[in-house]
Amino acid sequence: MTVTRFAPSPTGYLHIGGLRTALFSWLTAKHNNGKFLLRIEDTDMARNSEEAKDAILKAFEWVGMSYDGEVVYQSKRFDLYKKYIDQLLEEGKAYKCYMSKEELDALREEQMAKKERTRYDGRYRDFAGIPPEDVEPVVRIKAPQEGTISFVDGVKGEMNISASEVDDFVIARADGAPTYNFVVAIDDALMGLTDVIRGDDHLYNTPKQIVVYNALGFKIPKFYHVAMINNEQGKKLSKRDGATDVMEYKELGYLPEALLNFLVRLGWSYGDQEIFSIEEMIALFDPENINKSSSNYNLDKLLWLNAHYIKNKSNTELTELLKPFDVDIAKHDKMEMLLDATKERGKTLVELADQIKLILAAPVEYDEKAVKKAFKGEAKEILTDFIALLQTWEKPLHLPTDYHEVMEKIVADKEIGFGKIGMPLRVSLLGSMTGAGMDEVMAILGVDETIERIERAVATIA
RNA sequence: GGCCCCUUCGUCUAGCGGUUAGGAUCCAUGGUUUUCAUCCAUGUUACAGGAGUUCGAGUCUCCUAGGGGUCACCA
Numbered sequence: 001m002t003v004t005r006f007a008p009s010p011t012g013y014l015h016i017g018g019l020r021t022a023l024f025s026w027l028t029a030k031h032n033n034g035k036f037l038l039r040i041e042d043t044d045m046a047r048n049s050e051e052a053k054d055a056i057l058k059a060f061e062w063v064g065m066s067y068d069g070e071v072v073y074q075s076k077r078f079d080l081y082k083k084y085i086d087q088l089l090e091e092g093k094a095y096k097c098y099m100s101k102e103e104l105d106a107l108r109e110e111q112m113a114k115k116e117r118t119r120y121d122g123r124y125r126d127f128a129g130i131p132p133e134d135v136e137p138v139v140r141i142k143a144p145q146e147g148t149i150s151f152v153d154g155v156k157g158e159m160n161i162s163a164s165e166v167d168d169f170v171i172a173r174a175d176g177a178p179t180y181n182f183v184v185a186i187d188d189a190l191m192g193l194t195d196v197i198r199g200d201d202h203l204y205n206t207p208k209q210i211v212v213y214n215a216l217g218f219k220i221p222k223f224y225h226v227a228m229i230n231n232e233q234g235k236k237l238s239k240r241d242g243a244t245d246v247m248e249y250k251e252l253g254y255l256p257e258a259l260l261n262f263l264v265r266l267g268w269s270y271g272d273q274e275i276f277s278i279e280e281m282i283a284l285f286d287p288e289n290i291n292k293s294s295s296n297y298n299l300d301k302l303l304w305l306n307a308h309y310i311k312n313k314s315n316t317e318l319t320e321l322l323k324p325f326d327v328d329i330a331k332h333d334k335m336e337m338l339l340d341a342t343k344e345r346g347k348t349l350v351e352l353a354d355q356i357k358l359i360l361a362a363p364v365e366y367d368e369k370a371v372k373k374a375f376k377g378e379a380k381e382i383l384t385d386f387i388a389l390l391q392t393w394e395k396p397l398h399l400p401t402d403y404h405e406v407m408e409k410i411v412a413d414k415e416i417g418f419g420k421i422g423m424p425l426r427v428s429l430l431g432s433m434t435g436a437g438m439d440e441v442m443a444i445l446g447v448d449e450t451i452e453r454i455e456r457a458v459a460t461i462a
Numbered sequence: 463g464g465c466c467c468c469u470u471c472g473u474c475u476a477g478c479g480g481u482u483a484g485g486a487u488c489c490a491u492g493g494u495u496u497u498c499a500u501c502c503a504u505g506u507u508a509c510a511g512g513a514g515u516u517c518g519a520g521u522c523u524c525c526u527a528g529g530g531g532u533c534a535c536c537a
Contacts, residue, residue, distance in 0.1 A: 009537045041537060101535080108534095117464045117533065138535055156467065165465060165533085173535040180537050203466070204532045225467090227530080232473070234529070262474095265486090269475055272485040291468095291475085294530065298473045301487050311500080344500045355499095374497095407496075418496030426497060434498035 002034030003192045006067075007184070009041040010053035013245040016297070017199065017229045017237065019063065020263040024226060025197045026065045027264070027285035037191055038067040042075045043183055059246040063256040064278070072191065074183050081178040084186055084216060085139055085171060093215045094171060096137035097124040119167035139172035141182070141211060149207040154195075154224035155290045161207045169208055185209040189218035197224040197287055200294075224287045227294035229266055234296055242299060253325065253348030255313075258306040266295045275308065307347040315339040318352075325353035329360075334444045337400075341440035359441055362453050363431025366460065370426075370433040379424040380461040383454050386410055386421060390451055397447050400439035407438065428457035 004025040008018060029036035038060075042048040060067070088094035097120075099107075108118045125142065144163045153159050171182035184205070188196055203225045213220045231241035243249055249259050261276050268291065270276075270284045313321070318339050319330045329335045338356060346352030366375075389410055396402060410421055422438055429441055429450065442450045 007537090011537075044536060047536070104535090112463085115463050119533080159466080162465075167533095170535050175535085177535085179535070184537085199531095200467075201531060202537095205537090225531095227468070230530085236530085265474060267474095272476065274474090274486050293468050295475085296473060298487075301474060304487060307500090342499095345498075404496095411496085420496085422496035432498090436498085438496070 002029055002032035003194050004029045004197060005037040005039055005193055007039040007041050008056050010048050012052050014056045014059035016244050016246060019246050021197055021199055021226055023260060023263055024287060027281055028195055028287050030282040031285050035068040037069060039072040039187060042073060062250055063260060081183050088215055094139050094141045095124060097140045098131045098135045098137045100135050122168050125168060136174040138170045138174050140168040141171045141215060143168050143211045149210055154222055154287055155292060156225055166207050181205055181208040182212055185212035188221060193221045195222045200225050200227045226290055230294055230296045232296055237297055253350035254306050255309045258309045261305050262302045267291045303347045310346060311344055321349055322353055325349050327353045327356050337444050341436040358430045358435055359444055366427055366431045374423040374427040375461045380458055382421055383424050383458050387451050387454050390447055400443045403442040404439045428454045
């Protein structure tokens with residue numbers, strides 16, 4: 001059975017790039033009817049935070065990616081790691097290193113001066129003498145001293161790393177706490193991982209982890225190293241480039257399905273297809289098709305996808321989604337009409353909410369440019385006549401088409417173009433030059449409110 | 463600096479030895495619309511550079527350039 005995982009360290013919010021690797025892992029598991037596990041990498045007590053962990057879990061909840069079983073916390077598994085450290089020590093596959101920090105620093109400086117790669121020189125690997133008393137030892141694992149460590153990466157292809165690139169790295173700190181590369185290998189093995197999909201930045205951890213797998217006799221999973229997401233300029237994504245925290249997207253009015261659709265197409269594709277429902281992603285995703293090269297974040301595409309998903313949401317769903325954006329129209333008797341008139345005009349829920357607010361609340365001020373363009377010439381006269389026409393209209397005024405008839409009448413009577421009445425009317429009702437169709441707006445407002453708004457506008461025209 | 467990875471329209475990408483190098487987004491233009499948006503149509507724009515292999519190279523090899531990753535008792 002396919003088992004994948006996402007293993008964040010709780011040092012901050014869930015990053016957009018992290019969400020993509022999580023998505024790839026999740027899709028791989030779902031596609032194969034396997035399991036997707038979540039593990040919190042909190043071995044570094046000094047840098048962890050409970051809030052960060054909660055924030056990550058919350059982000060997962062928002063996008064709807066569910067994990068199987070219980071969340072695994074590495075901080076609760078120290079006894080287990082200790083057992084393996086002792087085992088390796090006993091088997092002679094690991095050893096205590098009494099090198100002090102000062103000595104290590106000196107070694108590094110020397111290597112850097114000689115422009116060599118900085119690496120531990122293995123001085124305690126076969127140490128049999130009397131250890132210095134004032135140094136708490138770390139435990140180092142014996143890495144192969146010659147040859148190459150090879151593995152097939154599902155994204156990068158065949159990888160061959162020279163043994164000289166991997167030194168006898170620390171698996172237990174002086175205080176006994178295990179280190180990252182050690183516990184990752186153990187947990188991935190014990191949790192039954194078959195496929196490890198993670199960021200490109202872990203590529204060089206892989207040979208180290210393979211050393212651990214081999215020392216402990218664990219089965220090595222398949223690795224996939226996914227390239228980074230850069231900003232539009234191809235540089236590392238930073239907060240200056242817009243939202244990097246997944247939850248910010250929620251606040252900015254993005255739909256999780258749009259964000260996921262956007263992310264899945266960064267580094268992966270299925271022919272020419274752009275729109276993927278969650279079900280389609282699951283059905284079609286294959287990590288073997290992940291691109292080798294890094295991709296750039298592109299807001300235009302996200303916006304386009306978001307608009308697409310908003311347009312295709314039902315009005316009922318939309319009323320719920322709009323609530324956090326100060327628009328509660330669940331009980332509005334013209335709810336359907338309101339959304340039909342606006343849902344194609346907002347690329348985000350924020351924009352959609354703004355459109356609706358424009359209709360719900362009478363304008364307190366009129367857009368300056370709009371006034372200049374619309375409230376001029378015979379506008380005042382036309383609007384006044386329009387009010388009169390509405391007041392004396394004998395047919396029912398309920399539907400947009402009803403109001404359209406009134407518009408047609410005034411256009412015919414006064415022999416003017418639609419624009420002559422449309423523009424001043426729009427500014428009168430919404431205070432702006434753009435927005436929903438007039439017929440719809442009037443039908444939503446009703447005759448009384450419509451007339452009131454026009455009267456108020458007329459009063460401002462000199 | 464050592465080691466490793468990457469490079470097709472501005473951006474996301476298709477392509478897997480023979481294509482007028484395709485799609486999407488963006489932008490522009492036109493149509494629809496009382497405005498805006500939607501929608502539809504049309505258009506501009508790409509194989510980083512250089513050698514080779516081959517009858518033929520975006521696709522294979524090498525070199526150069528550019529970009530990125532990594533070298534912790536951090537994850």
